[in-house]
Amino acid sequence: MNPMQIKIEEATKQGKVGLIPFLPAGFPNREQFWKELEELDKAGASVIEIGMPFSDPVADGPVVEKASLKCLDDGINLAWIFEGLKKRKGQFSAALLLMGYLNPVYQYGVDTFAADCEAAGVSGLIIADMPHEESDFVKKALAPHGVSLVPLVGLNTSKERMKLYADGASGFCYFVSVLGTTGQRESLPTLIKEKLTEAKEVFDIPIALGFGIKHPDQLTQFEGLMDAAVFGSALITHIESGKSSSEFMEPWK
Amino acid sequence: MKKGYFGDFGGQFIPELLMPPLLELEEAMETILPSEEFQTRFTNMLKENIGRPSTITYCPNLSKDLGLDLWLKREDLNHSGAHKINNTLGQGLLAKMMGKDVLLAETGAGMHGVATAVAAAMLDMKAVIYMGATDIVRQAPNVGRMKLMGAEIVSVESGTKTLKDAINEALRRWLADQETTHYCFGTAAGPHPFPTLVREFQQVISKEARQQFMDRNDGDLPDVVVACVGGGSNAIGMFHHFVPDESVKIVGVEAAGTGEPGCDDSAPLDHGSEGVLHGMKTKLLQTDEGQILPSHSVAPGLDYPGVGPEHAHLQDSGRGDYVTINDSQAINAFKILSRREGIIPALESSHAVAYAIENKDKLQGKSVLVCLSGRGDKDLGILDQIL
Numbered sequence: 228m229n230p231m232q233i234k235i236e237e238a239t240k241q242g243k244v245g246l247i248p249f250l251p252a253g254f255p256n257r258e259q260f261w262k263e264l265e266e267l268d269k270a271g272a273s274v275i276e277i278g279m280p281f282s283d284p285v286a287d288g289p290v291v292e293k294a295s296l297k298c299l300d301d302g303i304n305l306a307w308i309f310e311g312l313k314k315r316k317g318q319f320s321a322a323l324l325l326m327g328y329l330n331p332v333y334q335y336g337v338d339t340f341a342a343d344c345e346a347a348g349v350s351g352l353i354i355a356d357m358p359h360e361e362s363d364f365v366k367k368a369l370a371p372h373g374v375s376l377v378p379l380v381g382l383n384t385s386k387e388r389m390k391l392y393a394d395g396a397s398g399f400c401y402f403v404s405v406l407g408t409t410g411q412r413e414s415l416p417t418l419i420k421e422k423l424t425e426a427k428e429v430f431d432i433p434i435a436l437g438f439g440i441k442h443p444d445q446l447t448q449f450e451g452l453m454d455a456a457v458f459g460s461a462l463i464t465h466i467e468s469g470k471s472s473s474e475f476m477e478p479w480k
Numbered sequence: 481m482k483k484g485y486f487g488d489f490g491g492q493f494i495p496e497l498l499m500p501p502l503l504e505l506e507e508a509m510e511t512i513l514p515s516e517e518f519q520t521r522f523t524n525m526l527k528e529n530i531g532r533p534s535t536i537t538y539c540p541n542l543s544k545d546l547g548l549d550l551w552l553k554r555e556d557l558n559h560s561g562a563h564k565i566n567n568t569l570g571q572g573l574l575a576k577m578m579g580k581d582v583l584l585a586e587t588g589a590g591m592h593g594v595a596t597a598v599a600a601a602m603l604d605m606k607a608v609i610y611m612g613a614t615d616i617v618r619q620a621p622n623v624g625r626m627k628l629m630g631a632e633i634v635s636v637e638s639g640t641k642t643l644k645d646a647i648n649e650a651l652r653r654w655l656a657d658q659e660t661t662h663y664c665f666g667t668a669a670g671p672h673p674f675p676t677l678v679r680e681f682q683q684v685i686s687k688e689a690r691q692q693f694m695d696r697n698d699g700d701l702p703d704v705v706v707a708c709v710g711g712g713s714n715a716i717g718m719f720h721h722f723v724p725d726e727s728v729k730i731v732g733v734e735a736a737g738t739g740e741p742g743c744d745d746s747a748p749l750d751h752g753s754e755g756v757l758h759g760m761k762t763k764l765l766q767t768d769e770g771q772i773l774p775s776h777s778v779a780p781g782l783d784y785p786g787v788g789p790e791h792a793h794l795q796d797s798g799r800g801d802y803v804t805i806n807d808s809q810a811i812n813a814f815k816i817l818s819r820r821e822g823i824i825p826a827l828e829s830s831h832a833v834a835y836a837i838e839n840k841d842k843l844q845g846k847s848v849l850v851c852l853s854g855r856g857d858k859d860l861g862i863l864d865q866i867l
Binding site: 280281282283284285286292296299304305328329330331332333334335355356357358359360361378379380381383384385388392403406 | 483491492493494495496497499500638639644645648651652655656658755756757758759764766768769770771772
């Protein structure tokens with residue numbers, strides 16, 4: 228079983244929601260990034276999602292875009308991410324997930340990328356601009372290295388399309404809770420419950436809810452319909468205000 | 481071949497959350513577009529609202545100066561001054577018949593924004609136009625025209641503040657408002673079905689031009705057909721019906737920017753590499769690590785680091801020849817065509833005219849048909865700064 232699923236199910240067994248914090252690689256700076264990762268790990272993250280910088284992040288909202296473009300300006304690239312992770316391999320209790328856009332991965336070479344994921348202890352990959360129709364070549368490259376391509380579905384994904392993603396999926400399913408880009412929303416639409424119920428029926432892997440999640444109170448209404456929560460923008464804003472990751476994780480434990 | 485591909489290029493590289501509106505559009509393209517109602521209304525719009533067919537013009541003075549036969553396909557004579565309206569009225573009508581209320585568009589030079597504003601006003605829809613902050617400044621007259629026709633302009637402050645960033649922001653807006661909004665994409669690029677849909681609306685250029693040229697030349701075809709290539713919509717429209725004519729040389733002209741070493745340009749076909757941006761696999765200006773590079777051209781409509789996937793395929797297959805013209809060569813052509821023929825071309829189209837001027841030695845005695853994709857009034861501000 229993929230380590231991401233194992234870690235999320237561990238949380239479920241303890242009656243908790245799996246926690247998936249997101250940080251752009253190299254944020255808030257090169258040194259501090261690894262310290263934040265260690266803090267998130269110690270604070271009980273199930274999966275840590277690391278953003279790979281891209282110049283044109285169409286699926287990201289303003290907070291994530293600004294943070295990751297700054298990292299890009301600082302020279303953060305895939306080589307830096309893999310080098311740092313290889314050095315720390317085995318030190319994280321959380322499973323590791325990389326998130327980004329296809330072009331940097333494509334230029335790096337999908338086979339090399341997949342091999343480096345394995346060598347660096349990375350269990351999963353999200354590519355924001357690659358729907359099911361275009362994903363075969365990436366899945367084929369990842370499979371021999373035990374890396375899962377995490378499916379991303381949302382409020383406008385039909386049950387038929389969910390089934391396309393569910394076929395052969397491992398790790399977890401990322402459920403996007405708003406029709407929009409990443410970022411914080413105060414209220415979550417009621418449609419979420421209906422679509423989450425559908426997703427639960429279709430997928431036999433854990434479901435993580437993401438986009439617009441700021442506080443654990445938002446999640447109580449979805450109890451039983453989701454297994455994990457992804458939070459990025461709120462965490463970035465928190466760190467930008469000079470506070471620590473562990474402080475952010477406190478109310479989630 | 482895989483759906484939405486031209487050889488190795490094309491595809492649908494967008495977030496899953498954009499797949500439903502793309503599939504909806506694809507279905508409309510297969511059902512509404514061929515319907516009698518759509519075809520009747522659209523044919524009438526081409527004639528009554530755009531003023532089609534646009535004529536072809538022989539250039540007697542410049543032909544004599546250059547030693548070749550220079551013909552222009554006059555898309556600059558269309559309502560709103562460029563080829564862009566062929567596409568916006570087509571997509572606008574399609575969107576209207578799909579039940580959408582809003583036309584969303586990105587614009588670089590502002591011509592596509594203006595043409596979208598025209599379509600929205602005509603069809604009683606709302607236009608929302610995303611435009612880079614840099615382009616808003618250098619194409620001020622077009623901003624005024626859009627506003628006058630009721631369009632909402634959104635200034636894009638991210639990235640390079642030009643066309644590429646306007647596309648990013650428009651895609652984000654579409655993601656959020658897909659229920660009510662059609663993304664009226666301005667060029668034959670982006671995710672499937674846009675490259676095919678936009679070509680469908682622009683192929684009228686070569687459909688007319690091919691017949692018009694033969695009517696004027698005892699049934700002969702031109703030796704060379706030329707068009708400027710940014711995203712590539714006027715070019716794909718100008719090339720489409722000539723592609724099967726093997727005797728006709730097809731030339732696409734990209735912008736070389738200042739042409740000085742180390743400066744940005746807009747020529748991904750000339751020296752870019754294969755990659756994925758804005759929903760398509762195509763040729764891109766990018767770093768070795770896959771980060772998209774800034775582009776530059778004096779012509780805002782060519783200022784884009786990617787290119788429509790069908791052009792990448794035409795180049796790859798050897799059918800199309802893609803060359804570059806730099807800023808000063810284009811400005812020279814802008815002045816020469818104005819002075820010698822009384823036609824002020826858009827700076828974008830000036831790149832295509834410049835091809836004939838710069839290559840006159842190779843083209844002696846040949847017939848050259850150039851797509852004059854737009855008129856140059858909008859560029860007088862840029863020229864004032866340079867001249």
